[in-house]
Amino acid sequence: MADDRNLCLRCIEKGPLRNWIEREGTEGDCDFDASHTSVPCVTIDEFAEEADRWFQTNYQPGAETFEIDPDPDSDKIYHGTAGRSYDEIFSEELDSSGDVLRAVIDALPDADHYEIAQGGERFYTDAHNFESIEAARAREKADLIGLRTGMPSSGRISANRCNSLPASSASRRGRTNSSESRRSTARGR
Numbered sequence: 001m002a003d004d005r006n007l008c009l010r011c012i013e014k015g016p017l018r019n020w021i022e023r024e025g026t027e028g029d030c031d032f033d034a035s036h037t038s039v040p041c042v043t044i045d046e047f048a049e050e051a052d053r054w055f056q057t058n059y060q061p062g063a064e065t066f067e068i069d070p071d072p073d074s075d076k077i078y079h080g081t082a083g084r085s086y087d088e089i090f091s092e093e094l095d096s097s098g099d100v101l102r103a104v105i106d107a108l109p110d111a112d113h114y115e116i117a118q119g120g121e122r123f124y125t126d127a128h129n130f131e132s133i134e135a136a137r138a139r140e141k142a143d144l145i146g147l148r149t150g151m152p153s154s155g156r157i158s159a160n161r162c163n164s165l166p167a168s169s170a171s172r173r174g175r176t177n178s179s180e181s182r183r184s185t186a187r188g189r
């Protein structure tokens with residue numbers, strides 16, 4: 001469902017997405033805070049599209065992690081994924097009110113019901129975490145050149161999810177194809 005409410009510069013505290021509103025917005029009144037008048041605004045849908053682009057440039061589904069239960073009598077292995085959930089990442093990046101955050105997250109472009117019925121998968125899912133591409137590359141590089149010091153640089157467990165996840169590698173390779181096709185349709189307006 002289209003969300004044409006105006007979101008303004010002042011609703012986003014910091015970061016590249018704030019700068020983007022400053023560049024691309026048109027002066028207007030904010031629909032999220034009545035005291036935000038005559039400020040650069042974009043619609044929630046426009047903002048969510050840009051937020052999606054930013055996210056996919058900077059984050060990827062977290063690598064699988066596992067940890068053996070420290071209890072010597074247990075043979076359990078906890079599976080998880082590196083990084084944080086997408087809504088935590090957006091919450092920190094936007095640093096905006098809960099209303100704004102919810103509206104943006106609800107408007108993120110993703111596989112729709114029809115595409116899911118055809119076997120597509122949602123990219124924004126709670127089934128796994130997301131980690132920064134830069135951090136993942138740095139870790140891979142460190143592993144490659146054997147710079148592992150006291151703390152292992154990979155195989156970390158993400159504390160908040162370690163109990164709940166079945167190991168699922170299928171869901172990690174979600175959306176590459178559909179995101180390309182989404183892009184081209186999204187550009188058309």
Ligand SMILES: [Zn+2]
Nearest residue numbers: 008011030036
């Ligand atoms: Zn505002």
